[in-house]
Amino acid sequence: APARRGAQAPDPGLTNWPPPGSEPVALEKLYGELASLGYAYGPAFRGLTAAWRQGRTVYAEVALPADRHPETAGYGIHPALLDACLHAALLDRLDTDAARPALPFAWSGVELHATGATAARVRVGPAEPGSDTVAVTVADAGGQPLVGVEALVLREAPVAPGPADALPEGLYRV
Template sequence: VQVVVGNADESGRRTLQVHSRPDADGDDSRPWTTHATGALTADSPSTDGATNLTAWPPAGASEVELAGVYERLAEQEYAYGPAFQGLRRVWKGADEGELFAEVSLADEQRTDAERFQLHPALLDSALHLLLPGVVDEDRAAVLPFTWAGVSVHAVGASVLRVRLAQTGPESVALDLADATGAPVATVESMAYRPLSKD
């Protein structure tokens, strides 16, 4: 894996690229594949656009039954280890296309939360709302494809309140807050793409 961060321009913005190639036993002629590109800025992110998640559970939301959710996902070939089974509660919002969730790290991972801007297991668990059979049985299998407008407001969270809102046929916005409702991160748009089992 190769991560390339460019020089800062006059505004302090830096380009970012993530590449990989197979281990070639010393053969350096194999090409690199670019998996992600983006930009990093040192701007202090504003929480002005973040949805207020202090009132919890959300008013007018109806809770979704989650008993056996990870067993059901395993039957569909989604194999999540214990660290990535963080979905605790889910609600359908009063507005169409709006979902809410509580996700948390397992006790074994909580001491690692401070090491990350946002613990990857927490972020992954927040996206489990998009998996077939979690909220809707007939939801198609999808994978995150493009992220835009990602801002981190606080670090070290081990529990998240999540608001996921459909913004288009294949895109959502995310608001992530800590257990008190204080903003942790916002994602203006995450586009996803269908995933076939093949």
């Protein structure tokens, strides 16, 4: 179980699961579609396991692969688990004409409530109506807060990355 940093009430939006009134999202082709946009996720980072939509809000389940569980002690939140939480924000990019990946640019109001999580429930939605900035709430299966992000700005990368072998030969030469 995650180690708590202080008494927090469960998030009511993340206790009744799946969220009432939400529609399931098919994820079978998700990581292939994200690869076509320039996101290259290895097995440890393919942690989005289920998702639902309710308007512009996405609810998701994420989990670390079992072989990564021992690593959680070294982090406030394991980087692969946090990254999988943000994959829920990428679902909207697949519904648009996005040609380049969007990457986290500016974080504000970040709070870590617990450490050691290996799985989580996530809510990602607009931080403000009509905004491209998202708010992210991460909780355990009982709705107890793990991480909160008041606002995360995603920005398109200037150039879509290509395969590593497509880099100019002299790029890393001294």
